[in-house]
Amino acid sequence: MVDKEDWIKVKGDHEPVKTIEEHQQIVARLAKNKLIPRKCRVGTLPLTGLLYCAKYGRRMQFKRRENENGTVWTTMCVYTYPDGTKCHQPGRKLDDTFYKALNYHIVKLNEETLAMVDETNEQQRELSELLSVKEKELVQTEQAMERLFELYEDGTITKQRFSERMAGHEKNKAAIEQEIEECRLTLSNMGNDVTVEIVQQRIDEFKELWQRASSPSEQNRAYRLLIEKIVYDREDNGLRLEVLYK
Numbered sequence: 001m002v003d004k005e006d007w008i009k010v011k012g013d014h015e016p017v018k019t020i021e022e023h024q025q026i027v028a029r030l031a032k033n034k035l036i037p038r039k040c041r042v043g044t045l046p047l048t049g050l051l052y053c054a055k056y057g058r059r060m061q062f063k064r065r066e067n068e069n070g071t072v073w074t075t076m077c078v079y080t081y082p083d084g085t086k087c088h089q090p091g092r093k094l095d096d097t098f099y100k101a102l103n104y105h106i107v108k109l110n111e112e113t114l115a116m117v118d119e120t121n122e123q124q125r126e127l128s129e130l131l132s133v134k135e136k137e138l139v140q141t142e143q144a145m146e147r148l149f150e151l152y153e154d155g156t157i158t159k160q161r162f163s164e165r166m167a168g169h170e171k172n173k174a175a176i177e178q179e180i181e182e183c184r185l186t187l188s189n190m191g192n193d194v195t196v197e198i199v200q201q202r203i204d205e206f207k208e209l210w211q212r213a214s215s216p217s218e219q220n221r222a223y224r225l226l227i228e229k230i231v232y233d234r235e236d237n238g239l240r241l242e243v244l245y246k
């Protein structure tokens with residue numbers, strides 16, 4: 001069950017704006033962090049290498065902070081634009097709620113993918129049938145052209161009649177060939193390497209890996225199984241995460 005933090009990818013849902021105090025804390029932390037080499041601050045985290053800022057496509061950074069409850073990680077974009085201005089993307093705490101909502105989102109989206117794959121398979125089947133019908137038509141047209149040529153050779157039809165009918169066949173043939181080409185192109189663009197079984201298997205594997213993960217780097221491995229990247233955008237006080245699958 002995901003509680004009301006299920007704001008992910010729901011634009012317009014509101015998260016509290018950071019307070020001035022929070023802002024000052026962030027500024028202080030940033031200043032402090034500058035003194036520590038990057039490698040010492042960040043090891044492999046669940047989202048290492050996967051989280052990108054929506055504004056300029058740069059990788060989000062992870063910052064650690066210790067408080068009374070232990071370690072708190074925050075993600076933020078520290079990119080400076082070519083014109084010298086800093087990226088305005090607000091950061092966010094990477095707490096349990098964040099991961100819970102993200103995982104819920106990932107699994108749910110995959111279930112939507114399942115339905116889509118199913119639909120694509122159906123379209124592919126229909127297109128393949130259409131393709132074989134068109135290929136048969138092409139063979140028939142070519143046969144008709146041969147017969148016409150024989151009739152002309154036999155002297156059964158006049159040259160003029162031959163030319164007229166041949167022109168009709170050629171026009172027909174070109175149209176069929178174009179339809180075949182379009183069918184093939186659409187089929188190859190659809191890509192038949194993803195099946196319902198593969199998607200379902202990936203979801204199950206992800207769930208299992210995540211449950212068994214006992215370290216951030218194992219959690220990272222679970223994400224990498226499914227995800228190419230996650231685009232982070234925290235505009236309008238709502239967080240939007242766009243998940244791009246492998």
Ligand SMILES: [Zn+2]
Pocket residue numbers: 053054055056057058077078079087088089
């Ligand atoms: Zn940014």
